Amino acid sequence: MMLPTPLPTPVEAVPRQVAFTAMGSDVRILTLGASDVALARAQLAVHDLERRWSRFRPDSEVSRLNAACGRPVRVSPATTTLLTHAVRGWYATDGAFDPTVVDAVVAAGYDRPFPDLVESDPGSRSVTSISPMTSATPGCAGIGIDQAAGTATLPRGVRVDAGGIGKGLAADLVAASLLADGATAALVDIGGDIRVSGGAPLGGWRIDIDLGGAVRRASTPRMVLRAGAVATSSILRRAWMREGRRAHHIIDPMTGAPANPAFTTATVVAGAAWWAEVLTKAALLAASVDDAERLLSAAGAVGLLVDGDGRQHPVSGVERFLQ
Amino acid sequence: MTTERPSQPSPRPRRRAAEASRRLIAGASTAAVFGLVAAWSAVPQPPAAVAVTGLEAAGAAAPPAPLRVVITDPAIDRDVAVAAAIDAAARGLDRVAVPIDATAVPTAPGDQVNDAPHAATHAS
Numbered sequence: 261m262m263l264p265t266p267l268p269t270p271v272e273a274v275p276r277q278v279a280f281t282a283m284g285s286d287v288r289i290l291t292l293g294a295s296d297v298a299l300a301r302a303q304l305a306v307h308d309l310e311r312r313w314s315r316f317r318p319d320s321e322v323s324r325l326n327a328a329c330g331r332p333v334r335v336s337p338a339t340t341t342l343l344t345h346a347v348r349g350w351y352a353t354d355g356a357f358d359p360t361v362v363d364a365v366v367a368a369g370y371d372r373p374f375p376d377l378v379e380s381d382p383g384s385r386s387v388t389s390i391s392p393m394t395s396a397t398p399g400c401a402g403i404g405i406d407q408a409a410g411t412a413t414l415p416r417g418v419r420v421d422a423g424g425i426g427k428g429l430a431a432d433l434v435a436a437s438l439l440a441d442g443a444t445a446a447l448v449d450i451g452g453d454i455r456v457s458g459g460a461p462l463g464g465w466r467i468d469i470d471l472g473g474a475v476r477r478a479s480t481p482r483m484v485l486r487a488g489a490v491a492t493s494s495i496l497r498r499a500w501m502r503e504g505r506r507a508h509h510i511i512d513p514m515t516g517a518p519a520n521p522a523f524t525t526a527t528v529v530a531g532a533a534w535w536a537e538v539l540t541k542a543a544l545l546a547a548s549v550d551d552a553e554r555l556l557s558a559a560g561a562v563g564l565l566v567d568g569d570g571r572q573h574p575v576s577g578v579e580r581f582l583q
Numbered sequence: 584m585t586t587e588r589p590s591q592p593s594p595r596p597r598r599r600a601a602e603a604s605r606r607l608i609a610g611a612s613t614a615a616v617f618g619l620v621a622a623w624s625a626v627p628q629p630p631a632a633v634a635v636t637g638l639e640a641a642g643a644a645a646p647p648a649p650l651r652v653v654i655t656d657p658a659i660d661r662d663v664a665v666a667a668a669i670d671a672a673a674r675g676l677d678r679v680a681v682p683i684d685a686t687a688v689p690t691a692p693g694d695q696v697n698d699a700p701h702a703a704t705h706a707s
Contacts, residue, residue, distance in 0.1 A: 451707030
């Protein structure tokens with residue numbers, strides 16, 4: 261296996277960027293030293309990954325897997341990577357991150373692309389005729405991945421979703437492809453899940469932490485990153501009303517229902533965006549700051565959590581990334 | 584080619600860490616073929632490959648001894664550490680240094696802080 265090359269020294273170059281919409285999110289790619297062709301290829305790569313991974317596209321590889329009823333399905337290397345990382349994340353978080361929650365998410369009301377639920381704020385997103393799940397999600401123990409044959413197999417009755425890992429992994433893959441395509445530095449932001457690679461600008465990449473409605477007073481912490489990734493998850497976004505009660509997309513795998521966590525928002529810094537994104541889900545479900553500290557420390561990551569009272573809790577040494 | 588998969592029903596999530604670790608170790612030749620055990624504390628670690636099939640499984644006469652990976656700096660990316668450890672072990676080394684991914688840029692007193700962010704992380 262190849263060892264990573266040392267980080268290059270900071271570079272001064274004209275930054276170039278492209279912004280568009282994909283994976284149900286705003287996407288922004290900033291590069292130093294990339295050509296127009298490389299940027300265009302990066303944009304196409306994001307759309308390609310969405311075509312392969314979206315559960316809302318019946319012809320996507322994930323949808324075909326979910327419909328295969330236990331039969332092996334040929335998938336691309338990118339999807340093999342997605343599944344492998346998803347299962348590793350399931351093991352590493354002791355099931356707190358679970359890519360098999362899709363049936364529970366649908367049962368809770370998230371059965372279509374989020375913009376289609378209803379426009380405007382969570383108070384007016386209303387879904388009826390829901391049959392909530394009342395049992396634990398199936399988990400990943402039975403998922404089979406045949407690297408040599410390029411196939412994946414889900415146990416009958418198990419469905420997977422790239423939500424919770426897909427945007428982060430796409431950011432990792434596209435950042436790597438930009439560097440391979442000649443860029444000296446890259447920042448790939450897909451829906452707020454961000455990977456930075458290559459030589460950072462002088463002073464590092466400056467990344468604001470948008471806590472949304474999690475804190476009452478105006479507070480936008482900023483971090484400076486030379487390399488790695490940061491991701492944020494929250495129960496305050498992607499929320500809707502269900503039979504008079506507020507529901508959201510963070511499912512507790514133990515119950516199959518939207519979680520009632522101690523924290524409303526979790527931001528995690530890690531070496532890769534897929535890993536940061538997975539850990540945000542697990543951190544949100546931590547029972548306490550101490551539990552989150554243990555989780556992130558063991559994972560080699562750091563984080564910033566916000567509780568239900570709007571208090572911010574730096575975890576595992578995130579202060580060294582904050583300005 | 585066969586797909587390695589446990590025959591037992593899927594376990595409930597949120598197992599205790601110790602039980603999860605025992606299941607990981609006992610569960611298979613899947614983990615044993617790669618034979619990696621990352622040395623962390625309470626959180627169980629995933630095997631390097633979820634289900635090993637094809638040439639890897641067919642060619643493995645016996646599982647190699649587990650490789651204990653001790654990461655001494657929490658800033659080190661786990662994937663990078665595992666890859667470096669495998670490479671080092673193959674070369675007969677018991678210690679390897681890797682560049683730290685996810686690095687912070689410390690701000691010294693008097694540094695000019697640019698007020699324009701490059702990006703914002705947020706829930707979506």
